[in-house]
Each structure stands twice: as C-alpha cells, then as structure tokens.
Amino acid sequence: MISLKSAREIQMIREAAEVLKKIFAKVKPAVKAGVSTEELDALAEAVIRKAGGEPAFKGYRGFPKTACISLNEEVVHGIPGKRRLKDGDLVSFDIGAKVDGYYADAARTWGVGNLDENKKKLIETARGAFQAGLAAYRPGCRIGDLSAAIQTFIEAEGYQVVRDYVGHGIGRALHEDPQVPNYGRPGQGPKIEAGLVLAIEPMVTEGNYQVETLEDHWTVVTKDRKLSSHYEDTLVFTEKSYINLTGE
Numbered sequence: 133m134i135s136l137k138s139a140r141e142i143q144m145i146r147e148a149a150e151v152l153k154k155i156f157a158k159v160k161p162a163v164k165a166g167v168s169t170e171e172l173d174a175l176a177e178a179v180i181r182k183a184g185g186e187p188a189f190k191g192y193r194g195f196p197k198t199a200c201i202s203l204n205e206e207v208v209h210g211i212p213g214k215r216r217l218k219d220g221d222l223v224s225f226d227i228g229a230k231v232d233g234y235y236a237d238a239a240r241t242w243g244v245g246n247l248d249e250n251k252k253k254l255i256e257t258a259r260g261a262f263q264a265g266l267a268a269y270r271p272g273c274r275i276g277d278l279s280a281a282i283q284t285f286i287e288a289e290g291y292q293v294v295r296d297y298v299g300h301g302i303g304r305a306l307h308e309d310p311q312v313p314n315y316g317r318p319g320q321g322p323k324i325e326a327g328l329v330l331a332i333e334p335m336v337t338e339g340n341y342q343v344e345t346l347e348d349h350w351t352v353v354t355k356d357r358k359l360s361s362h363y364e365d366t367l368v369f370t371e372k373s374y375i376n377l378t379g380e
C-alpha cells in the first residue's frame with residue numbers, strides 16, 4: 133500500500149535528509165588511501181547521534197553497522213570493517229537515518245585518489261541515470277516512466293543496470309511501497325502523486341548486471357566481479373514537480 137505523506141511528515145523526513153547531507157559532507161573528504169571502512173562508518177554514526185537520530189541500517193535484519201560501504205565489484209550492502217582503502221578504489225557509501233520516527237536514505241560512489249576514465253564514467257553514469265529518471269517526470273506520470281529513462285541512460289553509456297535491487301517508497305519505514313525499478317517500460321507501474329516520497333537508487337555495472345551475495349550473507353557483488361557504482365537520493369513529489377531532499 134502506498135502512503136502519501138502530509139506536510140508535517142515531509143518536514144520530519146527532511147530533518148532525516150539533512151542529517152544525511154551532513155554525513156556526506158563529513159565522509160567524502162575522509163575517503164582517502166589508508167582509511168578503513170570502519171573509520172568512515174564511525175564518522176557517519178557520530179553525525180547521526182549528534183543530531184539525535186538513529187542509524188536506520190544498524191540492526192535492520194541484523195545488519196551490524198551504520199553505513200553500507202561497498203568497494204569496487206561490490207554493489208551494495210558491504211559491511212564496514214578493518215579493510216583499508218587503496219588508490220583507485222571505488223567506494224559506494226549508502227546511508228540511512230531515522231530522526232523522530234521518520235527515515236531518509238541516500239548513497240554516493242566516490243573514488244580514492246586517481247581514477248581512470250572508465251571508473252570516472254561509471255560514477256557519473258549512476259548520478260546521470262538518477263537525473264535522467266527525474267528528467268522524465270511529468271505531472272501524472274508513472275513510476276515506469278522514470279524506470280525506463282534510467283535504464284535507457286545507463287545502457288546508452290555501454291553499461292548495465294542491476295535488476296535484483298530497486299528503489300522504494302520511504303518515510304515511516306525504511307522500505308515502503310512502491311518499488312522503483314531502475315529498468316522497465318514507460319506508462320507502467322503506479323502513478324506518481326503529490327506527497328509520494330521515494331528513494332530512487334540506480335546501480336550500474338561495468339559488465340553483466342547479474343549479482344550474487346557473498347558468504348557474509350550481506351555483501352552483494354557482480355557475478356563477473358566487474359566494477360559497480362550506485363547513486364541514491366530521497367525525494368518528495370509535489371503537485372507539479374519534486375524536491376530532492378538529500379541532493380546537493
């Protein structure tokens with residue numbers, strides 16, 4: 133069931149979204165060779181606690197940390213730990229916060245040190261696909277209109293789009309209806325109405341889009357072990373447009 137949010141609820145989600153923006157501002161400059169993913173996770177948790185919020189992922193189905201930090205061929209749900217970043221790594225940093233009972237969710241992929249052109253393009257394609265999805269928005273359109281635009285953008289860049297993980301409604305829970313696939317056909321899926329809050333999150337693969345989960349039961353990697361990137365923001369749709377709550 134899709135729940136449309138009131139102005140008061142949107143304000144609460146905005147507060148959680150503001151915390152995520154602060155986290156990105158703090159963590160992005162700390163992404164350097166030699167830093168452990170656990171250290172980045174601790175920075176994120178400190179920002180959330182200082183704001184009086186709670187990490188949305190910690191304890192979610194038993195996830196042990198605040199952020200999901202996935203490197204290189206890892207797509208999503210990587211567990212922060214002792215591993216240290218190396219020059220050329222791709223770092224996908226996915227973070228959720230709960231403030232006064234309301235949730236926001238966002239992700240970025242950053243590079244460590246010097247990246248080759250392919251890695252830079254992979255990062256830009258995830259962000260570009262997100263923007264292409266929103267560019268397809270028209271009042272009264274359907275989720276499928278955005279999904280199709282995201283897929284078209286990614287495939288035109290010569291990459292593929294992950295099917296097994298999709299965007300979602302968000303607000304009173306971390307994951308709400310509707311699902312927001314990053315592939316599909318225009319005109320399909322639920323209508324986008326005022327008060328709908330979505331986390332839209334394309335995941336791009338350098339090679340084939342198929343993924344699998346490692347033995348830690350969390351880390352999702354590309355089956356062919358080629359690189360991946362991720363971009364996610366939480367946004368609210370209004371009568372005729374939308375507001376990106378976690379965007380720059």
Ligand code: MG
Nearest residue numbers: 237331333364
């Ligand atoms: Mg999400």
